[in-house]
Amino acid sequence: MSTTTESARKSMPSALTFERHAKCSTTKARASTLHLPHGSVQLPIFMPVATQASLKGLTYEQLRQTGCMLCLNNTYHLGLKPGQEVLDAVGGAHKLQGWDRNLLTDSGGFQMVSLLELATVTEEGVRFLSPHDGSPMLLTPEHSISLQNSIGSDIIMQLDDVIATTSPDHARIKEAMERSVRWLDRCIEAHQYPERQNLFCIIQGGLDLELRKQCCAEMVARDTPGIAIGGLSGGEAKEEFCKVVDTCTGLLPEDKPRYVMGVGYPEDIIVAVALGADMFDCVWPTRTARFGQAIVSSGTLNIRHKEFAQDFGPIDKDCTCACCRPTEQGGLGITRAYMYHVAAKETVGAHLLTIHNVHFLLSLMNAVHQAIREDRYPDFVRQFFSNQYGGDKSKYPEWAVGALRGVGLDLLAD
Numbered sequence: 001m002s003t004t005t006e007s008a009r010k011s012m013p014s015a016l017t018f019e020r021h022a023k024c025s026t027t028k029a030r031a032s033t034l035h036l037p038h039g040s041v042q043l044p045i046f047m048p049v050a051t052q053a054s055l056k057g058l059t060y061e062q063l064r065q066t067g068c069m070l071c072l073n074n075t076y077h078l079g080l081k082p083g084q085e086v087l088d089a090v091g092g093a094h095k096l097q098g099w100d101r102n103l104l105t106d107s108g109g110f111q112m113v114s115l116l117e118l119a120t121v122t123e124e125g126v127r128f129l130s131p132h133d134g135s136p137m138l139l140t141p142e143h144s145i146s147l148q149n150s151i152g153s154d155i156i157m158q159l160d161d162v163i164a165t166t167s168p169d170h171a172r173i174k175e176a177m178e179r180s181v182r183w184l185d186r187c188i189e190a191h192q193y194p195e196r197q198n199l200f201c202i203i204q205g206g207l208d209l210e211l212r213k214q215c216c217a218e219m220v221a222r223d224t225p226g227i228a229i230g231g232l233s234g235g236e237a238k239e240e241f242c243k244v245v246d247t248c249t250g251l252l253p254e255d256k257p258r259y260v261m262g263v264g265y266p267e268d269i270i271v272a273v274a275l276g277a278d279m280f281d282c283v284w285p286t287r288t289a290r291f292g293q294a295i296v297s298s299g300t301l302n303i304r305h306k307e308f309a310q311d312f313g314p315i316d317k318d319c320t321c322a323c324c325r326p327t328e329q330g331g332l333g334i335t336r337a338y339m340y341h342v343a344a345k346e347t348v349g350a351h352l353l354t355i356h357n358v359h360f361l362l363s364l365m366n367a368v369h370q371a372i373r374e375d376r377y378p379d380f381v382r383q384f385f386s387n388q389y390g391g392d393k394s395k396y397p398e399w400a401v402g403a404l405r406g407v408g409l410d411l412l413a414d
């Protein structure tokens with residue numbers, strides 16, 4: 001592990017301002033505003049994932065209408081196609097996509113390790129075979145940052161050494177954590193535009209809380225503009241997920257945004273916010289839309305179920321998205337019956353449900369922000385769980401009850 005002392009480091013420039021508004025008086029939830037180069041975003045936030053510089057099924061105008069101020073692009077995909085040369089020529093991914101709001105890019109490492117069976121990690125970087133022509137390629141921390149510099153995203157992520165959270169190989173988990181710290185140093189060194197792109201570090205350490213603590217100390221000392229908690233949402237038990245988030249947020253500075261990667265189920269987000277997390281992303285809300293699943297206040301609806309064939313109400317009665325809003329209010333007045341007819345069959349079905357799901361999650365996050373600012377987050381969480389489980393407390397998941405109890409919120413109390 002690097003032994004550079006904090007005093008020896010020069011402070012990294014930051015292209016963001018983190019404005020704190022309120023902290024929940026019971027849980028660890030925080031409400032703040034993150035001022036980024038392409039506009040301000042309210043935290044806590046959910047960030048939809050536009051893998052190939054397009055949110056499947058949505059135009060950027062439609063994405064804008066959902067209220068989205070910050071979405072994800074994948075460095076791995078953009079690096080392969082259109083490639084760095086095109087990105088440099090056009091002046092970055094904002095221009096390529098016609099998106100004038102904020103972008104966050106991952107480092108590309110996760111895609112490689114998760115998509116490519118033949119990826120191997122060495123101190124130098126991640127070696128893999130090109131999915132195009134099978135030729136050997138190497139993604140180093142320097143190359144990842146160079147690509148993200150060309151993309152021009154407002155938030156860029158360090159290359160980290162990613163392994164499955166459920167890996168039983170403790171020595172390998174430790175190695176990955178320590179290597180991620182060393183790779184952060186290389187990323188900081190390689191980063192060309194710290195005054196306009198914010199580099200986030202990624203805390204690793206698997207489910208081992210001691211490793212997570214060590215990693216927090218090392219990463220915090222590097223003073224990046226924001227901090228991510230990585231390596232989760234990989235099939236670990238929810239109890240373990242909560243312990244890691246809770247442990248890390250307890251050690252992270254109050255004045256920086258905290259991003260828990262790969263989280264998109266409303267229930268998980270609501271709990272992670274109570275544990276002190278601010279930012280989330282996941283492909284699930286958009287992917288599930290393509291399979292005909294609508295996110296609503298009572299959970300998830302399979303809109304292809306025949307019970308909806310003659311249901312002429314909106315997808316969700318309280319939703320104000322372009323689909324659910326009545327035509328008199330300028331919306332499309334889409335009914336469940338219509339969605340039943342087109343979902344997972346016609347392109348327009350995926351398209352409409354994607355608009356709804358993204359809008360629904362962004363509205364939920366907006367409501368979370370307001371509830372924290374008005375210091376009524378515990379009541380908000382109680383209402384959320386009551387809606388999800390039809391008021392039946394016996395159905396509440398134990399992991400959520402336990403995690404919330406740990407931050408002073410008893411879901412089962414009257």
Ligand SMILES: [Zn+2]
Nearest residue numbers: 319321324356
């Ligand atoms: Zn809707």
